[in-house]
Amino acid sequence: MNETTRALLRRVSTATLATALYKRGFRSQMIQGVLPLRTLGESMVGPAYTIRTIPAREDLNKLEVFRDWSHPQRKGVEDCPPGHVFVVDSRKDPRAASAGGILVTRLMVRGAAGVVTDGGFRDAAEIAKLAIPAFHARPSAPTNLTLHQPIEANVPIGCGDAPVFPGDILVGDNDGVIVLPAHIADELAQEATEMTAFEDFVQEKVAGGQSILGLYPPTDEANLARFAEWRRQHGR
Structure with missing residues (x-):
């Protein structure tokens, strides 16, 4: 993305961006129900790299699937470009584990700008200590690895009722995360x-x-x- 735009967006709030979007007729760009695991000093900014999930079918989503190098979640972690935000459609279910401490650490080391899910994280306390912004819906119970199964990466998704297309610009602050359509992000x-x-x-x-x-x-x-x-x- 335009690095001048990235620098500007780090210093503005999601509330202000919501007003600017509203002026253009966009009313559903705020991802509902997600907050950062720790207080942020500046906004998270980056293009979206998406993961789509569906409810798990038990015979197709056993623990053995994680051995497959082409598994959409595992491959997505390795394919997410530096500077991008890894964003997961977990169908607004905080019981669903979108990632844990190891995967988020790998994303951090690879240079991801942040991680967002409308599900939950395993190892949330550990992730909160990492030098990467991470947003999730607060889980009401221990997150379940096999509740949902990832189906495909870098496709249009819905996350917390907001439409997210690959390459859209995500901005996250202490109030939550908003999605900027890529073609108007600079303005x-x-x-x-x-x-x-x-x-x-x-x-x-x-x-x-x-x-x-x-x-x-x-x-x-x-x-x-x-x-x-x-x-x-x-x-x-």
Whole structure:
């Protein structure tokens, strides 16, 4: 992806991006029900590399399948390009184990930008200590290796009710993960950066006691002039 876009997206929130997407008619891009295993200092950003699963059929999903080098999950871990986000459709079932500590470590070492699943992780406490952002739905019970079976990699999926196409840009922060259609990611990054500057200005003014009326949204022209001066002073 465009590295300037990647750098910009690391500094904007999923909430701001959701607003920018809403302006363009996109209302279902936030992956529902997933949160990071640890607090993030900056946003996770990267193109999607996807894994699709289906409910397991017991005779086709025994532990022996993991010996197969072409197994979609195992092969996917080795094929996911550096800088990409490994994202798994686990059908919104937190009982399903999308990966464990060893596989996530392998993704980290290979340079993946992050891991996202609407299922669960095994070894969640161990994964939380790794230097890779990881998002999952909190499991209500120990995750099950054989509840779902991976079927194919790098195809369109649904993850937490959001459509994810290979190459779409995933941005994850402490509120969750949002999916940016690849063809508008650059313009969304620029717009969200502008929106973030204005929101930082508004936050400062509101914290100082100013009313939101005429400020948010900026229907009073005087506030636009104040914002322009604030940007000049802060180099924004």
